[in-house]
Amino acid sequence: MNEGQIVLENVTKNFGGSVAVEPINFEIKAGEFLAIMGSSGCGKTTTLRMLAGLETPSSGEIRLNGERMNELKAHERETPLVWQTLALFPFLNVIENVEFGLKMRGVEKPERTERALKWLKRMEIEQFANRSIDQLSGGQRQRVALARALVTEPPVLLLDEPLSALDANLVVRMQSVLTRLQKELGITFVYVTHSQSEAFAMADRVVIMSAGVIEQIGSPREIYRSPASRFVAEFVGTNNIISGNIKEIKGNTMICNTAFGTIESKQEDRNTRHQKGNDVELVISADMIELSQEHTFSENEIQLQFVAEEFTGSVVTLYFEDANKNELIVQKQQREIEPLELTYGCQIFAHWNPINVFCLPDVKTE
Amino acid sequence: MMVNDKSIVWILKIYLLIIFVFIFMPIITSVVFSFNSDRFPSLPLGHFTWNWYDKVYYDSETWDAIRTSIIVALSASVLATIIGFCTAYTDFRYSFRFKNAYLALALLPPTIPLIILALAMLAWFSKLGISGQIWALIIAHTVLGAPFAMAIIRLRLQQMDKDLESAAWNLGASEWATMRHVIIPFALPSIISALCLTMAVSFDEFAIAWFVSGLNKSVPVVILEILQGNVDPQINAIGSFVFATTMTLVVIAQLFLFTKKPNNH
Amino acid sequence: MIFSNWLRRIDGYALTWRLPVIIWQVLFFLAPLVFMIAMSFFLVKNYQMKEAFEFVNWVKIFSKGYFWSSYGLSFGLAFLATITATCIAFPASYCLAFKLSETARRWAIFFLIIPFFTSYLVRTFSWYVLLAESGVINNIIGYLGIGPIKMLNTMFGTMIGYLTLTLPLVIILQTLSMASIDKNLIEASHNLGAGRVRAIFSVIIPSARIGLIIGALFCFILSFGDFVSPYYLGGSNPPTLPILIIDTTKSGQQWPRAAVIATIMMVTLMLVALSAIKIAYKKR
Numbered sequence: 001m002n003e004g005q006i007v008l009e010n011v012t013k014n015f016g017g018s019v020a021v022e023p024i025n026f027e028i029k030a031g032e033f034l035a036i037m038g039s040s041g042c043g044k045t046t047t048l049r050m051l052a053g054l055e056t057p058s059s060g061e062i063r064l065n066g067e068r069m070n071e072l073k074a075h076e077r078e079t080p081l082v083w084q085t086l087a088l089f090p091f092l093n094v095i096e097n098v099e100f101g102l103k104m105r106g107v108e109k110p111e112r113t114e115r116a117l118k119w120l121k122r123m124e125i126e127q128f129a130n131r132s133i134d135q136l137s138g139g140q141r142q143r144v145a146l147a148r149a150l151v152t153e154p155p156v157l158l159l160d161e162p163l164s165a166l167d168a169n170l171v172v173r174m175q176s177v178l179t180r181l182q183k184e185l186g187i188t189f190v191y192v193t194h195s196q197s198e199a200f201a202m203a204d205r206v207v208i209m210s211a212g213v214i215e216q217i218g219s220p221r222e223i224y225r226s227p228a229s230r231f232v233a234e235f236v237g238t239n240n241i242i243s244g245n246i247k248e249i250k251g252n253t254m255i256c257n258t259a260f261g262t263i264e265s266k267q268e269d270r271n272t273r274h275q276k277g278n279d280v281e282l283v284i285s286a287d288m289i290e291l292s293q294e295h296t297f298s299e300n301e302i303q304l305q306f307v308a309e310e311f312t313g314s315v316v317t318l319y320f321e322d323a324n325k326n327e328l329i330v331q332k333q334q335r336e337i338e339p340l341e342l343t344y345g346c347q348i349f350a351h352w353n354p355i356n357v358f359c360l361p362d363v364k365t366e
Numbered sequence: 367m368m369v370n371d372k373s374i375v376w377i378l379k380i381y382l383l384i385i386f387v388f389i390f391m392p393i394i395t396s397v398v399f400s401f402n403s404d405r406f407p408s409l410p411l412g413h414f415t416w417n418w419y420d421k422v423y424y425d426s427e428t429w430d431a432i433r434t435s436i437i438v439a440l441s442a443s444v445l446a447t448i449i450g451f452c453t454a455y456t457d458f459r460y461s462f463r464f465k466n467a468y469l470a471l472a473l474l475p476p477t478i479p480l481i482i483l484a485l486a487m488l489a490w491f492s493k494l495g496i497s498g499q500i501w502a503l504i505i506a507h508t509v510l511g512a513p514f515a516m517a518i519i520r521l522r523l524q525q526m527d528k529d530l531e532s533a534a535w536n537l538g539a540s541e542w543a544t545m546r547h548v549i550i551p552f553a554l555p556s557i558i559s560a561l562c563l564t565m566a567v568s569f570d571e572f573a574i575a576w577f578v579s580g581l582n583k584s585v586p587v588v589i590l591e592i593l594q595g596n597v598d599p600q601i602n603a604i605g606s607f608v609f610a611t612t613m614t615l616v617v618i619a620q621l622f623l624f625t626k627k628p629n630n631h
Numbered sequence: 632m633i634f635s636n637w638l639r640r641i642d643g644y645a646l647t648w649r650l651p652v653i654i655w656q657v658l659f660f661l662a663p664l665v666f667m668i669a670m671s672f673f674l675v676k677n678y679q680m681k682e683a684f685e686f687v688n689w690v691k692i693f694s695k696g697y698f699w700s701s702y703g704l705s706f707g708l709a710f711l712a713t714i715t716a717t718c719i720a721f722p723a724s725y726c727l728a729f730k731l732s733e734t735a736r737r738w739a740i741f742f743l744i745i746p747f748f749t750s751y752l753v754r755t756f757s758w759y760v761l762l763a764e765s766g767v768i769n770n771i772i773g774y775l776g777i778g779p780i781k782m783l784n785t786m787f788g789t790m791i792g793y794l795t796l797t798l799p800l801v802i803i804l805q806t807l808s809m810a811s812i813d814k815n816l817i818e819a820s821h822n823l824g825a826g827r828v829r830a831i832f833s834v835i836i837p838s839a840r841i842g843l844i845i846g847a848l849f850c851f852i853l854s855f856g857d858f859v860s861p862y863y864l865g866g867s868n869p870p871t872l873p874i875l876i877i878d879t880t881k882s883g884q885q886w887p888r889a890a891v892i893a894t895i896m897m898v899t900l901m902l903v904a905l906s907a908i909k910i911a912y913k914k915r
Contacts, residue, residue: 054532074535075543087533091551100547104538148537374827378726385723386742389799392757393749395767399760407760409770453652460645472652475660479856479900481873482893483663489670489886490663509660512652541644566748573858577880589752593863597760605753612748620741 003066005030005188006051006156011060013046020046022212023060028190030155033182035191035203039235043212044192048158051190053077064156075104080149081158084165086141088133094144095120095129101152119147139170146181156188163198175201196236200224208232230281230360238286238317240328241360246278254359256282259326260302265357274359281360286317286331288356291340292349301351304328306342318342320350393609400602407599418603428588428604435569435584437500442507443565449508450515450560455549457516458523459531473513480573483509488577498580506574511564518563518623522556523549555622562619566612664897671890678884688887697869698892705871706899708786709855712793716801716850717843719794724805725835728812736810743799754795755859762788762864784866792860797850804849808842809835844911851907852900872896 004027013021021043028034036044049055050062053074062069069077080101088097098116107115120126123143128136136144142162149157159178163171179202182189193199199206200220208215208223208231215235216228227233233241244256244263254265254274263282274280295301304320307327311317316337318330328350340348395407400419403412422428453472457465475483487506491497496505530552534544550557572586579587585608592598674683692698727736746754761767762782769779782788812835820834836843858873867874872892879889 052536054536073540074532075538075540079536081533081536083529083533085527085529087527087529089530089533089548089551091554100534100539101537103547104534104543152538375726375730378722378730382723382726382739385719385798385802386739389743389746389795391761392754392795393746395761396753396757399757406763406765407767408765409767449651449655452648452650456645456648456652460649468649468653471656471661475656477852477904478664479852479873479896481856481858481876482667482897485876485880485886485889485893486663486667487659488880489890490659490666493666505659508655512655516652570748570750572750572752586750586752589750589756593752593756601753601756605750605756608753609749613745616745616748 003063004028005032005065006190007061007063008047009061009063011047011050011057011062013043013050013055014058019212021050024209024212024214026207026214026217028188030188031186033179033189033191033202033204034207035193035199035205036207036209037193037196037199037235038209039194041211042209044194044209045160047209048081048160048190048192051156052079052081052158054081078152078154079156079158080152080154081160082145082149082162084161086145086162086165088141088144088148090133093130093132094125094136097133097144098147098151100148105152116147116151119151123147138166139174142166142174143177146178150181150185154187156190157182159189159191161193164193164195171198178202200236208235210235225285225356226358227283227360233281233283233358233360238329238331240284240286240289242282242284244280244282246274246276246280249274249276253354256280256359258282259324260322260328263357264300264354265359266354267358283358283360284352285356286329288352289328289330290351291318291330291332291337292351293340295349297351300354301349302328304348304350306344306346306348308344309342320348396602397606397609399599400606402599405599406597418599419607421600422603422607425600427583428585431583431585431588434500434503434579434582435586438503438507438575438584439565439568441504442511442568443561445504445508446511446564447515447519447557447560449512450517450564451519451553451557453512453516454519454523454553457520458526472516475509475513480571484574484577487574491578497578498582500579500582502578502580503575503582503584506578507564507568507571510571510574511567514567515560515564518560518619519553519556522553522623526552559619559623562615562622566615566619569608569612569615667890668894670887671894673887673890675885675887680886688891692888692891692895698875700869701872701875702895704869705855705873708789708793708861708865708871709851712790712797712854713847713851715790716794716797717805717847720798720801720805720846721843724802724809725831727802727806728809729817736806740803740806743803746795746799751796751859755792755863758788758791758795759783759863762791783864784868786865789861789865792864793850793854793857796857796860797853800853801846801850804842804846805839808839808846812838841911844907848904848907851903855896855900 006028008024008026010023010025011021012019012023024043024047036047038044046055050057053069053072053076057070064077064079089100092100095113095116098119099112102112102115117126117129120129123146125140125143125147128140128144133141133144145162163174166174175198178189178191182202191199191203203220205217206220206223207217210231216223216232218228223232224237227236227239230241233239242258242260242263244258246254247257247262248255252267254267256263256265265282295303302322304322306318307321308319309316310319311334314334316332316334318332318337320328320330322328330350342348398411399407401414401416403415403417453469457469462468483506487502488497491502491505496502526549530548531544534548535541539547570586572584572590575584576587576590583591585604589601589604589608592601592604670680671688672684672686674681674685674687727739731739763769764779764781764783766783768782772778772780782791816834816838817830820830856873858871858877861867861871862874865871870878872895876889876892876896879885879892
């Protein structure tokens, strides 16, 4: 069997009486950039700490390259971690911090210095080698933490919300540093974050966790375009979630009764697994809705009243209501909405393509 | 109301000043009297003299006592700091059943009156056959000093990022290596503080020392014995010397405790 | 099976740090106290102590009138010192906590720590010289036409000594507990029309209750156990319990009887501490 570099099989973790991680299963391929995303307390950090050996799984098995790791002590593993607090040693200077892992492995001083310097150069902070940690800026400390973790040239790097303490503009810069580094080194990155933008910007695949359970695993695009559960739909992007009842299923087309009238959903293999009469929730991504001043389509179009707007950079979030005060959210680029000449209370027509309407929950084939 | 407010604040500050004068009066007068020529000081003061210091300097009993005090203070401070460090680290790192009882056992000694401990230790050490030996004094002062050392080191560990220890394991350091390369270097300022403060505690303690020291008199025991005799300003000279010594220790301790702030944001 | 499981779970590293204090305190702190209590039942024959289990010493001590007068005196003096120190310290702590800057407060606390590390004996000797009939204080008030006042060998002298010993600690504990009161709470009480005095009694004292009581408790423990002040400044007439312990141990060679007195002192202190803690932490 050809399994991934890291395998988690029915892994659970309890703290005293409370369950932090329900049985979870997933694989991480060698050289992959995997993000584990979720809000605080969802079990993402516990999962990462189990990979590092800082927590022992309550049951289940973690394998690295096919070998069971559960009993391996933290210091016997080659899974360095970049900490949220960075956890740099305040009593050591920059180069001593970077050398730490090598020193613990018994590498002689000259070689240690040489290898540490190489990584300081690579992270473009060699001029700070003899500075103390508190003389560095946030971004520079970040680079020291990365160099310290990577100096032993590990097969896997674990990162626990490493960018959460940085300014917004620095975050974007460090994201590109991290993705480039990961591509160049070709090693596996496991990146825990609560930030959707960080996860989606960097990761090849994203694991979404909630209350100790994996909600969905997939590429950022898959998760964004076809959320598997209500939780994911609410967590990623801006989605309209509309409750409804299945009126009819014809092949891959499903027609539902909702507060907005009947809504049609067209999905390749997903809809066939549902049954007529079931209560479902339909998801329409806010940026997949078209707006126009005139009534143009006979189907998949509703008339709405403009109530509010919210600017976030170049993207505008628009809030609409139908005659019965049901809310619909639409996201557009600023330049796209200018021709619509929106004024509060004006009437507008919203249209969408049924292939962008998803039905929740995603019933999995057994 | 505002005027009233201001005058009340002034009255309070003057009151505070009076309290401080009361607290420091005996310390200051003892230093002043140690240079005063009168055997029984009164106003107006006599003339300046080194006489009392000379007397102390040429008294071999005082020098024996100073030697004993130094040996006891050094040994007890090292032992107390080691025990205090172990306890502080245990409290910092672990939680376990009966931890409250454990901490109570570690921190209780300062709440027992010294005279009771003195009697108890005198009896116990006599039974063990070490009463009157310098060991008795070292052991007793270690018991007294350990809680202080524990408290000081615990405060410092409180400031340590909990991830620091895990980070060291994660980078390949075993628990023992982490202790040597991370915990002890981090706690070092507080370890030095604890050494100084426990040394000062030992240097000043007289009740237990008086009971268990036998012929190995420490400096405070000598003071106590002079005090039992006649009024002798030698006490002021020795007292000023002890004061200078312990103050130096306390100031060093405070410097290490407060100027080196941890930086791990 | 269970035993071997238990053996495997032993963590040598953890025990290395956990055990030293247990071993040391059991051997050299608990054992002496327990032995002292046991010793109170021993017998003394021909100046030799013999291990036994007799109540002779207890009966002897309890039947002596001078013991009860000493007990009453010690308790009364310590109680008086506690009330006095608490009341004298309160305005000073109030000023430190609310009327001074953070920096000034930190310096003040630094200075209040200094006395702990100056010889209490030397400080007592200074008071002895200052308070004497021909001493400095009577000199000064003599210029004003008053006195001389007898201060040495009186209860006043003892109190001065006790306060020297306890006042800094009481002020520190009171200040720390008052400084941690939420300032908004006091503002709020002022807004509700409470005057300064009302605010002190309705907000500050209840909020700082734990610190005030712990300060008072330490004052009681220190005064109750001190032999220096009542002896050198109070004249030891009648003696307090600590002086009684010293006399019984040093000159009488009656260690078991001293142990009885010490045990009674310990029990007294434990009861006082328990009731103080109960008052401090009781729900209102």
